Amino acid sequence: MTTLMTPATVSTVPGLTVPAYTEPAPTPLRETKTLTLGKAINEGLRQAMLDDPKVVLLGEDIGALGGVFRVTSDLQAQFGVRRVIDTPLAESAIIGTAVGLAYRGYRPVCEIQFDGFIFPGFDQIVSQVAKFHYRTQGAVRMPITIRVPFGGGIGAAEHHSESPEAYFAHTSGLRVIAVSNAQDAYSLIRQAIASDDPVLYFEPKRRYHVKGEVLPELGAPMEQAVIVTPGTDVTLLTYGALVSTAKDAALAAGDEGVSIEVIDLRSLSPVDYAVVEASVRKTGRLVVTHEAAQSGGLGGEIIATVTERCFSYLESAPVRVTGFDVPYPPAKLESHHLPDLDRILDGVDRVMGRR
Numbered sequence: 001m002t003t004l005m006t007p008a009t010v011s012t013v014p015g016l017t018v019p020a021y022t023e024p025a026p027t028p029l030r031e032t033k034t035l036t037l038g039k040a041i042n043e044g045l046r047q048a049m050l051d052d053p054k055v056v057l058l059g060e061d062i063g064a065l066g067g068v069f070r071v072t073s074d075l076q077a078q079f080g081v082r083r084v085i086d087t088p089l090a091e092s093a094i095i096g097t098a099v100g101l102a103y104r105g106y107r108p109v110c111e112i113q114f115d116g117f118i119f120p121g122f123d124q125i126v127s128q129v130a131k132f133h134y135r136t137q138g139a140v141r142m143p144i145t146i147r148v149p150f151g152g153g154i155g156a157a158e159h160h161s162e163s164p165e166a167y168f169a170h171t172s173g174l175r176v177i178a179v180s181n182a183q184d185a186y187s188l189i190r191q192a193i194a195s196d197d198p199v200l201y202f203e204p205k206r207r208y209h210v211k212g213e214v215l216p217e218l219g220a221p222m223e224q225a226v227i228v229t230p231g232t233d234v235t236l237l238t239y240g241a242l243v244s245t246a247k248d249a250a251l252a253a254g255d256e257g258v259s260i261e262v263i264d265l266r267s268l269s270p271v272d273y274a275v276v277e278a279s280v281r282k283t284g285r286l287v288v289t290h291e292a293a294q295s296g297g298l299g300g301e302i303i304a305t306v307t308e309r310c311f312s313y314l315e316s317a318p319v320r321v322t323g324f325d326v327p328y329p330p331a332k333l334e335s336h337h338l339p340d341l342d343r344i345l346d347g348v349d350r351v352m353g354r355r
Contacts, residue, residue, distance in 0.1 A: 029186070029216045038071045038208035040182040041147075044189035045072065045109065047216075049079055052107060055193055057084045058094050059111030059147075068113055069149060069208050091121035098144045099128050107143045107193055115150040115202075116159030122167070129198045130173030145192045145199045150178070151241050151291050152338055153206035155331040162328060163292035168200045169269040169301075176269040177222050178202040180243035182212035184266065187219045195222075202268075204241035225272035227279065231261030234348050235279040237302065238289045239265040242339060246289065249344040258352060268298055273305060280306055284315035285351040289339045294322040321347040 029043045049055045057072060063086040066073030076084035087094050091112060098108035112118045118125075125146065132142045152161035169176045175197050179185045185203070192199040199222075220226060228243060229250045238246045243264045250260035261279050265271065280286050286306055288299035299320040306318065321339045329337050349355045 029214065032213055032215050034211050035182050035186070035214045036209050036211050037179070037182045037185045037203070038069055040186040040212075040214050041071050041189050041203065042073060042075070043214070044186040045075060045193075046078070048107075048109075048190050048193040049075070049083065052193075053083075054105060055083070055107045055109065056101060057109045057111070058087050058098060059085075060087055060089055060094075060113050062086060062111050067111060069205065071147075071203075071208070072111065091117055091119075092124055095121040095124035095129065095144075095146070098146075099124065099132070099142065102142045102144050103132075103140060107145075109145045109147065109193060111147045112149070114156075114160045115148055115162040115164055118146075118148060118164060125168070125174070125198075125200075126171045130171050133197075134173055141196045142198045143193075143196050145189070145195075145201055147189075147201045147203060149205040149208075150202045151204050151206060152328060152334045153241060155334070157331070158328070161334065163290065163323065165200070165202055165268055166292055166296055166298050169298060173198070174269060175199040175223070175267070176202070177267050178204070178240040179266070180204065180207065180240055180264050182210070182214050183219065184264075186214045187217070188222045188266070191218060191222045202240060207241050207244070210244075223267040223270055223272060225266055225275040226264045227261060227275065228264050229260065229262035231259040231283065233259040233283055234261065234285045234287060234351055235263060235276070235283045236260050236287050236289070236344070236348070237263045237265060237276060239268060240291070242289055242291065245339065245341060245344060248341055249348065252341065252345060253348055258348060260348065271302060271305075273309070276302070276306060277310055280310045281313045284313055286314070286318040287321060287344070287347040287351055288318065289321040289344055289347065291323050291338055293325045294320055295325050297322055316351045316353060319347040319350050 062072040063076035063084050094110050098110050101108045129142050132140045168174050179188050192201050236246050246262045250262050253260050303318040321343050323337055
């Protein structure tokens, strides 16, 4: 479906030279490989573009540079500047262009360079992308995927370490997912692009270089939560970068005789409450942790829903372990702001009645 371009340049823009592949171009994932999370997204994007010529990528510096995190590296060389489009530094224009493309039958994938830069495009996302399908009674679909590197832990400057997922989970008409590992990064980006619903796809930037095995299969549906560590005493629910920290907490708690069941939520809207409720009915205790601030965060909504549905099963009040209700701090202080192993274990002690 895709013609590989050779040899010197694939650019149609005056003054822009983009190296082209000679023989051979990269091939899609056909067998299990060990990839970083960032490379897994790259492979998922490549496969989606090979599968469907209507898939186009838009974003700042995503072409010849491959994005600031190199997630789109080599894709412009393979697919050309008409399908991997370097845009101006204008998030509202990126999202607005994607709306027009989706209206004409394309499946645009937008990259927001950093989480804190998404707000200039916020109006387009919540006022247009989320509502087009509903207000046209299904006549118009918006199969737009918006990739958002999110969260802290990389020592970045202001506006580069936000966790804005709750804004979008609050907005009806949007799917919101967050990946935590290379396999999900690959399979969920493909599922998101194939979905006829608009999807906010959150990527934990401090996990970009963490490697994992990746199978070419799509795996569990993106709206399904996954139990990553079985347990019987406490349900520990999280997503994104904190899944790894939660697994470490389960290991540490096990040394003290406490069995923690870790759930990777994956889908933040809709939430897979079936998996969450079944776990809480088994353990009787719930801890929710995320990097975003506590007030108005997803943890409070999840705890309220679980309390309504599983009240008689709870042995203690659920606990939130979150970022603090302050603007994201300077890099030297972010280790105090982000939930870590000690703070999560403190939350476990509280639901176990040890504090």
